[in-house]
Amino acid sequence: MFRPLEVFIGLRYTRAKRRNHFISFISLVSILGIAVGVTALITVISVMNGFDRELKQRILGMVSHATIEGVDETVRDWPEAVKLAYANPHVQGAAPYVERQAMLQGVRVSGAIVRGVVPDLEPKVSDIDQRMVQGKLTDLVAGQFGIVLGKELAMTLGVGVGDKVTVFAPEFSATPIGAIPRTKRFTVVGLFEAGMQEYDSGLAVMQMQDAQTLYRLDGPTGIRVKLDDMFRAFAVGRELAQDLAGRLGAGYYRVTDWMQGHSNFFKAVAMEKKVMFLILSLIVAVAAFNLVSTLVMLVQDKQADIAILRTLGQSPASVMGTFMVQGVLVGSLGIALGVLFGVLLASNLPAIIRWVEQTFHVAFLSPDVYYISELPSELHWEDVIWITVTAFVFCTLATLYPARRAAKTEPAAALRYE
Template identity: 65%
Template sequence: MFRPLELFIGLRYSRAKRRNQFISFISTVSIICITISVMALITVMSVMNGFDNELRSRILGAVSHATIAGVGESIHDWQGTVKQAEANPHVRGAAPYVDLQAFLQGTYGSTGTMVRGIEPSLEPKASDIDKHMVQGRWDSLTPGSWNIILGKELAMQLGVTVGDHVTMFVPQFRATPLGAVPRIRGFRVSGVFEMGMQQYDSGLALVNMTDAEKLGELSGPTGIRLRLDDLWNAGPVSRELSRDLGQLYSVRTWMQENSNFFSAISMEKKVMGIILSLIVLVAVINLISMLMMLVTDKQADIAILRTLGATPRSIMATFMVQGVLVGFVGIGLGVGLGSLLSWQLPNIVDWIQNVFHVQFLSPDVYYISNVPSKLEAVDVGWISLVTFLFSLLATLYPAWRASRTQPAQALRYE
């Protein structure tokens, strides 16, 4: 005989043709509502993961995973420090840099900006700026060439392009017969990059590190930028490097530099997940209605089962099978359709934009002009679990009502 009995009867109720077709309709509506809510949750979480991943990749493409800075103004033996840092098994690359605050004047405009002196041969080990060149050549930043590479928006503000010249004013004053004047130097624009982030495209210029040291009257780089094998391991690695390098150096991570920004994104995702979970709760209300009507419709069957020796616990489990089955079907369909939609969402959005000639995210306004999507198994797992728990809780009260049925009262008018 089929065991357990509660599962057998519950599945038989699900397969049998009910006398009340309205109950079947409510059951179908419950499955559809759960499917839509799960699909919506998975899709929204995937889009938020996509934007989060896009922002991280763009920010971390210009910002290193960790940075070593000296206690003084510069690091004198930076070659030895780089070798010591790369000896750590978690460090994949290291590159020295010099940061200067400067004022640039171009053909049609002027603005203040951050000037970073780099070694073109080493910088790709720590950042991805070289992969985002839109004009010019990355290897043009040779020592003594006084070439400069600008962010795309910065070049537009200055009104210059490759081959034009800009004047740089560095707030390192020197005494002259006319008084204290800032250091002034002319540069030739040899390249333009576009990271897709305003912070860098409009506020960062790159020069050779030797040229930057001369302008800032420095004897070495101001720091060393590191790329790690796992950016989430930046905290422990920074502590290891601080211990190995000693008190003459300090190590900061990307988490410390951008903690508020990424914390806000993480909090927004959590709040959005909680709010959208209410959609599942609304869908579950239909499940409660369906089970309550089913219990009313099966009063005579419940009474007969009780007279045959079924316990209230067995009756309760029988009707819980109904609700759990509806939840399983809705979750399965929702996960399948939601995963498929999340996978193809960028292509679907592009197709809609091409067919109807609309632009959802204008590149003139937004730095991420596409709709990214990244499906993560963790999100699918917790969405499925939460929906299952809601479905399970929704079955408790109707199943309890069924278990409280009195056989004599239920069969009185049968």
């Protein structure tokens, strides 16, 4: 079988038994270092992907992909608006809502966001019905003034299911004794736990008609939609806003998507992922540049062989290619082992962590402290490819200096004392 001379000699040097066993030891250390670095990089990036996925699931479980709000405070003829939304091929669900701020009083007082929803339509745009820990979302009946609280908000107020909560709306009524805020007594009919403090401690849900009565509105303040592709949220939302303005009139509509309201979360995760990639890439780079010392010693050990090859007519470029083949082969072996162990570890990390916790009776992410109590991991093959390419580039760069040094070997000087 035909093989280039550089590949043949490079592979021969790799398989040959060397007189200097220290070179073999350094090569082994280089392989293991690269493998450990690549494994760590794949695992950590997969964990960051897992946290990103958990954040998105928990946030999108409580908010919709896109929100269309009426500039004129309310959306007129909301059933027609919902029908218009469903006419868009990317829309999978649509539901009206009312959202305002309020002060809630139980045993204690706390501020919260009040969201009025239609219980039958809300599951089409959020997962709040699946986050209920007590009661059901369908317990919200128009005219009965029931309210569903986040679990931590209920603890702050000191109330539970069946208790009464007074809602103070920032709407004032003129009376003989002066202006007083509008108030209404609500009955707690359920509790939910979203796993995000923003919602568990600051959101109260009621029937939309009850919210309209409390805030003196003649319709919902907006339409929330769920799409087939959440990354198209803003573009699709803008199309829907234009359709609503054209068909229903009533001025313009403001569009917000799920990332605008929670951009800090995702920017922080994306930045941390990039920083971790850079830091762990340095570990791979240090391991890869161990190849420099390995190949430098190998070049020194093979001075006579290089001189003989040069006298037989091998060009300096060919000599350089010979040692680059050996360095790249050692690096590729380390990368292959790192990818193998990294993929296996990242794919099975949650199960491994659970086994360690059960065996040694420890808790890495205590549910009493953290909302995400299990270490998430999500392997993306595009990340594995990027890591593999990066490690290969480091290994290739590490071979350049020793290979050039071998190419500059003078045959006469190398054979003078042989």
